[in-house]
Amino acid sequence: MDELKARLVRCFLAVFPDLTASEVDAATPASVSSWDSVATLNLLLVIQEEFGVEIEFTDLVDGLSYQRIAAYLQNQSAAQQAQRRA
Numbered sequence: 001m002d003e004l005k006a007r008l009v010r011c012f013l014a015v016f017p018d019l020t021a022s023e024v025d026a027a028t029p030a031s032v033s034s035w036d037s038v039a040t041l042n043l044l045l046v047i048q049e050e051f052g053v054e055i056e057f058t059d060l061v062d063g064l065s066y067q068r069i070a071a072y073l074q075n076q077s078a079a080q081q082a083q084r085r086a
Contacts, residue, residue, distance in 0.1 A: 004077065008070055011050050015043045028065040040064065047073075 012024045016032055016039070029035040044055050047069065053076055060068055 004073055005070055007050055008047065008066070008073065011043065011046045012066060014046050015039055024066050026066070028063075051076075 009021055009024045012027060013019060013021065016024075016027065016034060018034065019027060019032065027035070029040070032039075040057075044057065047053075048055055051073060053073070055072070060072060062068070
């Protein structure tokens, strides 16, 4: 697991302590009973603090899940690296 995903797993476990690290990979609001709107806001705040990014909820409107957030963060990281090279 790369560093980004390991950090993201820690964020999920901070908000959803009943999950195991192996369960996080498949986490969605439908699969995690405690994932409600308050948990979503908490999760986004924890992720923003951990990664130093601002996440627009509308950027994730297509589906909120561990996989979707991981892809979003990877895209953000790639875009930041590209800007630094330019």
